[in-house]
Amino acid sequence: MTDKLILYKEHLNSFLRKITKGFELIAPVRNTYGDTLFEVISSVDDVRIDLTNRPILSPKRFFMPQVETLFAYRYDKSGYTFKDAADSTPRVIFGLRSCDTRGILFYDLIFQEGLKDKYYLDRRKDTILINLGCNQPGENCFCKSAQSGPFLTYGYDIQLTDLGDRFFVENGRPRGRELLAGWSYFFRPATQTDIDAQYEVVLESEGKFRHRLDFDAAIEKLINQEVAPAIWEELGSRCQNCGGCAYVCPTCYCFNIFDSPGSEKEGERLRTWDACTFAGFSRLAGGYNPRQDKAQRIKRRFYHKLFYDKQKYNIPSCVGCGRCADICFGRIDMLSFIRLICEQKERALAPAHRRLGELLLEAGIISRKDLDLAIEKQAATGKPLGAQLVEMGMVDKEAIARALGCQLKIPGTAENIED
Ligand code: SF4
Ligand code: SF4
Numbered sequence: 552m553t554d555k556l557i558l559y560k561e562h563l564n565s566f567l568r569k570i571t572k573g574f575e576l577i578a579p580v581r582n583t584y585g586d587t588l589f590e591v592i593s594s595v596d597d598v599r600i601d602l603t604n605r606p607i608l609s610p611k612r613f614f615m616p617q618v619e620t621l622f623a624y625r626y627d628k629s630g631y632t633f634k635d636a637a638d639s640t641p642r643v644i645f646g647l648r649s650c651d652t653r654g655i656l657f658y659d660l661i662f663q664e665g666l667k668d669k670y671y672l673d674r675r676k677d678t679i680l681i682n683l684g685c686n687q688p689g690e691n692c693f694c695k696s697a698q699s700g701p702f703l704t705y706g707y708d709i710q711l712t713d714l715g716d717r718f719f720v721e722n723g724r725p726r727g728r729e730l731l732a733g734w735s736y737f738f739r740p741a742t743q744t745d746i747d748a749q750y751e752v753v754l755e756s757e758g759k760f761r762h763r764l765d766f767d768a769a770i771e772k773l774i775n776q777e778v779a780p781a782i783w784e785e786l787g788s789r790c791q792n793c794g795g796c797a798y799v800c801p802t803c804y805c806f807n808i809f810d811s812p813g814s815e816k817e818g819e820r821l822r823t824w825d826a827c828t829f830a831g832f833s834r835l836a837g838g839y840n841p842r843q844d845k846a847q848r849i850k851r852r853f854y855h856k857l858f859y860d861k862q863k864y865n866i867p868s869c870v871g872c873g874r875c876a877d878i879c880f881g882r883i884d885m886l887s888f889i890r891l892i893c894e895q896k897e898r899a900l901a902p903a904h905r906r907l908g909e910l911l912l913e914a915g916i917i918s919r920k921d922l923d924l925a926i927e928k929q930a931a932t933g934k935p936l937g938a939q940l941v942e943m944g945m946v947d948k949e950a951i952a953r954a955l956g957c958q959l960k961i962p963g964t965a966e967n968i969e970d
Pocket of ligand 2: 605648649650651684685687688689692693694695699700701702870871872873
């Protein structure tokens, strides 16, 4: 079977009906309140599948439910017995947007590293992803800037492009090819005219974005600590700790685990979503909370998504879906944040704080690796950079005094640094 096919729209429902015979089908459905959400569909004819609007929530709950039972336990005379609650049903998610498919690929990185998360991986291995490229970006979409849309070049099992009366169908991975091969009578091979039409749709869509953000410039500003403390304070004062940004985000994955005893003899271990903006997110067993202030939590959130994940996985964990911009009434979303820090005025910066790392780097007192490590640690401790570097044994107080003295043009200090 060729890798590029055509499915006429009049055959779409028949194709989906066939899928429901062998798989659990999940697709975007317009509900009676006018919202579009991913739902499990048992009868294609009883729902209104919506391929126009981006679903208001990402499909992450199908891989890590908001509340899930990891296992049930029971205690009797012979001790504890456990019953695993993991499930793995063969599924097809149809109509994923590119940003959401990229969100799932990011989850793959997270849940496969170190201790592999069997609950996630069991669901993931049995799920076929059918991506639908976006002909028309939404109001807050910026996936083009995040390099995760509006169409994908990898990561999907099948990708569709809407060409008006028909879908252009691309095979991505072998299991996508297998699925299509099973019902090849719905498809015909794509012609050069179809291929040209799809190319035009992609180009046109890329030209329609309202927002163009410079992720690299924003990350650079975080690395160099060029975000004024006043900005973190301002964002912190506007945050209401609602957790909405993390809950709608396709890449946020933090969770809590706790036991829910039904009685003295039995109970369940549960996993629930968590959010780094919650006041208790980083509270430790003794009650100490290293990120007591909202400003510290917001700072950590953006450092994590833009800088730490980029450092660790070579991509920031923002796919540009714009859902945080849809939901945050404080405008503490990624779209507003990147704009804000890229447009902040130099005078708003705190010079000594901002430049200390650069000064020490320039003077060869610390390495870039040391600086990055200290910045990472500092985001957790909230300490000034100088104090953090001293605590980590990377510099002594004299070296910092010399660096700052040089910056402030205190006589005699420049020569010392050059030494
Ligand atoms: S940043 Fe916005 S969405 Fe997130 S917790 Fe704060 S107020 Fe809620
Ligand atoms: S962010 Fe991009 S991929 Fe996601 S819905 Fe908007 S245009 Fe589509």
